[in-house]
Structure formats: C-alpha cells, structure tokens
Amino acid sequence: MAVRRGLLLLYTGEGKGKTTASLGVTLRALGRGLHVEYLQFIKNPQRTYGEQIALQKLGVDMKQMGIGFTWTKTPEEHREALQKAWAITKEKLADESIDLLVLDELNNALAISKFPIDDVLPLAEVVEAIKNRPASMHVVVTGRSAKQELIDLADLVSTIDATKHYYEEGIPAVKGLEF
Numbered sequence: 001m002a003v004r005r006g007l008l009l010l011y012t013g014e015g016k017g018k019t020t021a022s023l024g025v026t027l028r029a030l031g032r033g034l035h036v037e038y039l040q041f042i043k044n045p046q047r048t049y050g051e052q053i054a055l056q057k058l059g060v061d062m063k064q065m066g067i068g069f070t071w072t073k074t075p076e077e078h079r080e081a082l083q084k085a086w087a088i089t090k091e092k093l094a095d096e097s098i099d100l101l102v103l104d105e106l107n108n109a110l111a112i113s114k115f116p117i118d119d120v121l122p123l124a125e126v127v128e129a130i131k132n133r134p135a136s137m138h139v140v141v142t143g144r145s146a147k148q149e150l151i152d153l154a155d156l157v158s159t160i161d162a163t164k165h166y167y168e169e170g171i172p173a174v175k176g177l178e179f
Helices: 018-031 050-057 075-093 106-110 123-131 148-153
Strands: 008-012 036-040 062-064 100-104 138-142 156-159
Touching (some): 008 018, 018 036, 018 050, 018 100, 018 138, 036 075, 050 062, 075 123, 106 123, 123 148
Parallel strands (some): 008 138, 008 156, 036 062, 036 100
16 A cells, blocks of 8 residues: 655635635544644744644644744744744654644744744744654645745645725624634
8 A cells, every 4th residue: 555645735825715725624634633733933822822722622732832923022032932832843743643734824833034044943943843754644735925945845836815804894803713
C-alpha cells in the first residue's frame, strides 16, 4: 500500500471564511479518524471562541498562542508570543503522529510589518519546516496576505474575496458567527 502524501492547503484573501474553511477540513479529518492538532497564531488564550469549545467536545486541543491583534499590545509582547508559537509549531511539524496540522492565522503573523518578526518567526524557516514535515502530514495554513513562498509551496490555494459584509452596515461581530 502506498504511503499517503501529505498536502498543504492554504486559505487566504480579504473575505470572511478562512478559519471556517479550516474547521471544515478539521471536521472531515476527525470523521475519518485522523489525529488533528489546531494552532492559532493571533487569537489570545484568555478569550473563549466557539470553535474552541466545539473542538474540545470532539477531543481536539485547539491552542491560542497569540496575544490578540497588533494594535492592542507592544511589539515586544507580540514578538515573544510569536517566538513561543513558532517553537511549538516546529515541534508539531516534526510530530509523525499528527495527520492534520492546522496553522490558523499563520499568514497574518507572517505579514506583520509594524515591527520586525523575521528573527522570531523567520519565513524561510517556516517554509523549510513545512517542506520537511513527515511525508504523510497534511497542513492547513490560513490568514490574509499569504506570502508568495507559501503560495508556491501549497497544493491548494483558495482566495476568499470580500464581496459584501454586514460590518459595512455597522453590525459588530456576532456571537456564534465570528467568535
């Protein structure tokens, strides 16, 4: 029997639905008995998210490794969180027991330009670690502003466009839809 080739799926774009797409893949994988790990790069573990609650009920440990969005904390706080997140991610990318690893918001983290991040989350190292993951591991990467290096490496790239959004009508984030 041939060894399954792990695929890299990338969901990017300005529209809503990138994390939601990764959750759909996660549900399919869980339904087929795959071992799934789910890491979030920007979301703060001190907040509660609906997807986290649901995945816990399904036996998946979703880790929020960030400290929130870049305008709410200092650059050093973000750099420290990114460095810790990257250390955890490297371990997961080398773990042969994982069938599907979701790196939610990694694109957002790699796109930070308000302060230097290349020494704590080096793009070249991210690309190499994904290339050198166990041969059968599937990886999903989400977030806006995907780097060309990841687009080139990916087996699937879906760009989610923003055609219309209720935010434009002044409707704030909706519990159960956004968090």
